[in-house]
Amino acid sequence: MTALVIAEHDNASIKVATNNTITAAAKCGGEVHVLVAGHNCKAAADAAAQIAGVTKVLLADAPQFADGLAENIAAQIVALAGAYSHILAPATAAGKNYLPRVAAVLDVQQVSEIVSVESPDTFVRPIYAGNALATVQSSDAKKVITVRTTGFDAAPSTGGSAAVESVTAAPDAGLSSFIGREVAKSERPELTAARIIVSGGRGMGSGENFKILEPLADKLGAAMGASRAAVDAGFVPNDWQVGQTGKIVAPQLYIAVGISGAIQHLAGMKDSKTIVAINKDPEAPIFSVADYGIVGDLFTIVPELVKELG
Amino acid sequence: MKILVPVKRVVDYNVKVRVKADQTGVETANVKMSMNPFDEIAVEEAVRLKEAGIATEVIAVSCGLLSCQETLRTALAIGADRAILVETDVELQPLAVAKLLAAVFKKESPDLVILGKQAIDDDSNQTGQMLGALLGRPQATFASKVVIEGGAAQVTREVDGGLETIKITLPAIVTTDLRLNEPRYVTLPNIMKAKKKPLENVKPADLGVDVTPRLKTLKVTEPPKRSAGVKVPDVATLVAKLKNEAKVI
Numbered sequence A: 001m002t003a004l005v006i007a008e009h010d011n012a013s014i015k016v017a018t019n020n021t022i023t024a025a026a027k028c029g030g031e032v033h034v035l036v037a038g039h040n041c042k043a044a045a046d047a048a049a050q051i052a053g054v055t056k057v058l059l060a061d062a063p064q065f066a067d068g069l070a071e072n073i074a075a076q077i078v079a080l081a082g083a084y085s086h087i088l089a090p091a092t093a094a095g096k097n098y099l100p101r102v103a104a105v106l107d108v109q110q111v112s113e114i115v116s117v118e119s120p121d122t123f124v125r126p127i128y129a130g131n132a133l134a135t136v137q138s139s140d141a142k143k144v145i146t147v148r149t150t151g152f153d154a155a156p157s158t159g160g161s162a163a164v165e166s167v168t169a170a171p172d173a174g175l176s177s178f179i180g181r182e183v184a185k186s187e188r189p190e191l192t193a194a195r196i197i198v199s200g201g202r203g204m205g206s207g208e209n210f211k212i213l214e215p216l217a218d219k220l221g222a223a224m225g226a227s228r229a230a231v232d233a234g235f236v237p238n239d240w241q242v243g244q245t246g247k248i249v250a251p252q253l254y255i256a257v258g259i260s261g262a263i264q265h266l267a268g269m270k271d272s273k274t275i276v277a278i279n280k281d282p283e284a285p286i287f288s289v290a291d292y293g294i295v296g297d298l299f300t301i302v303p304e305l306v307k308e309l310g
Numbered sequence B: 001m002k003i004l005v006p007v008k009r010v011v012d013y014n015v016k017v018r019v020k021a022d023q024t025g026v027e028t029a030n031v032k033m034s035m036n037p038f039d040e041i042a043v044e045e046a047v048r049l050k051e052a053g054i055a056t057e058v059i060a061v062s063c064g065l066l067s068c069q070e071t072l073r074t075a076l077a078i079g080a081d082r083a084i085l086v087e088t089d090v091e092l093q094p095l096a097v098a099k100l101l102a103a104v105f106k107k108e109s110p111d112l113v114i115l116g117k118q119a120i121d122d123d124s125n126q127t128g129q130m131l132g133a134l135l136g137r138p139q140a141t142f143a144s145k146v147v148i149e150g151g152a153a154q155v156t157r158e159v160d161g162g163l164e165t166i167k168i169t170l171p172a173i174v175t176t177d178l179r180l181n182e183p184r185y186v187t188l189p190n191i192m193k194a195k196k197k198p199l200e201n202v203k204p205a206d207l208g209v210d211v212t213p214r215l216k217t218l219k220v221t222e223p224p225k226r227s228a229g230v231k232v233p234d235v236a237t238l239v240a241k242l243k244n245e246a247k248v249i
Helices: A016-027 A042-050 A070-083 A093-105 A208-220 A228-232 A263-269 A298-308 B037-051 B068-078 B094-108 B127-135 B188-194 B235-244
Strands: A002-006 A031-038 A054-061 A086-090 A111-114 A116-119 A122-127 A132-138 A143-147 A163-166 A176-183 A196-200 A223-226 A253-257 A274-279 A292-295 B002-006 B009-011 B033-035 B057-064 B082-087 B112-116 B139-149 B152-159 B162-169 B172-176 B199-202 B215-221
Touching (some): A002 A016, A002 A093, A016 A031, A031 A042, A042 A054, A042 A163, A070 A093, A070 B127, A070 B139, A086 A093, A093 A143, A093 B127, A093 B139, A093 B152, A111 A122, A196 A208, A208 A223, A208 A253, A208 A298, A223 A228, A274 A298, A274 B235, A298 B235, B002 B037, B009 B068, B033 B037, B033 B068, B037 B057, B037 B068, B037 B112, B037 B139, B037 B172, B057 B068, B057 B094, B068 B082, B068 B188, B068 B199, B112 B127, B127 B139, B127 B172, B139 B162, B152 B172, B162 B172
Parallel strands (some): A002 A031, A031 A054, A054 A163, A086 A143, A196 A223, A196 A253, A253 A274, A274 A292, B002 B057, B002 B112, B057 B082, B082 B199, B112 B172
Antiparallel strands (some): A116 A122, A122 A132, A132 B215, A176 B162, B139 B152, B152 B162
16 A cells, blocks of 8 residues: 655745645555656655655656646656555645546546545545535545645655656646746745734725734744635735635634634634634624634734734 | 536535534535535626627536526526536535536537536535546636637636636636636526526436445534633733743744
């Protein structure tokens, strides 16, 4: 029994979502191999080989994998699938995009966004926006799984010494092509990898007002997020969105500013270790999940907080 | 250009779901059901393409119980031309739905399939991608903008950290994200008109598809509850607690 983890990477380094997925794969009971499919991605493969618990790294390096087109990545995984009992990818935008194609070709019913491995064929996954947890058992010979990264600790990035083996690249399917990417540039950590997140909601009032959160985020080395209400109001871009329809996060500290706490938002952040809520409405639902709440005007409290942090 | 729009009937997004006491699932008896919101965006997009003169016909399809007819009538009221129900009372999982849709695709030969990126009940996020793979056709998931030109679709996708744009050769599969459009309200005249539009009923066996579930649900439970903490009087107390009690800063 061996599991294959599909690495999330930028061709130069491995993203931490891969490490969480490796932990989930190890719980499936066998060896863990990692596939790095990209272009000029040897550095990423070498980094994957250092991750604790990985026994082999497969490197598929070809131009058709440069931009992560689902058709091409899926074809590569299918070509390697024969040797594996479990195929796992992080439930990121990329993993969710290509993995169901793999499952369909293998005639397997994928298990999406698992948060726990009960046994090699039984997994727990949230349904209804996290309002219920389903324990499901797969009857397929192979298991194809996406992993909700907040459900598993990250495997240490060092301590392993796996061999890196080049594999024959699956050909370009020729059905899709990459045009371009608009990546929001930021000095701050990524939302899903951040230790601390400062999030703003509709209570911020405008996109301009989000600036008052910046000194706080700077002071704490935090990522910045937002509720769907703030995104829908056009205050900030959609990729800031924390919630069932955005990113699922579980940082050490989540500071919710001017966020009322709609169910869909709570589904995205309720696994945070410590939650702080700042809101002028003492009845806001966010206080029912917050470890520490402070009732008052965010425009007074946030600057005070920055000052108090020194 | 012909567009196929798969739609799913789900518990309405405003309903707070309750887990059944016997842990077999969530309560769906006497609960308001609606079209999956992401599928509603898909129907809207298809109808707009028809209104723009790009599409010639919009076909809605749903798989499941006879009651899915209501959901199809909603799609027809938004502006779909006709509907197909693949009727079964077997619990359908995404792979089975993708196989049923692939069979319908082969009968109808659409140029484009638009559907929601995920259903808000099982949150699987699989059907569109599986359909693409079964048909050997390309996909653009999590779409926030779709432009059809010369036998291809240029699609802007919502990905981690921003947006990306890809071009896919038609026939292709597009799955919708929230910001693709804002679905219209259906008007009473259109609801009345929808009642007269054709709705075909087929069975999985007619399509030669085995829909036996592959995943067995052993139990459904409530997530662990997070208890409310304390309200602190001022910022100084908050910082002290974060430092000394929670030890997170």
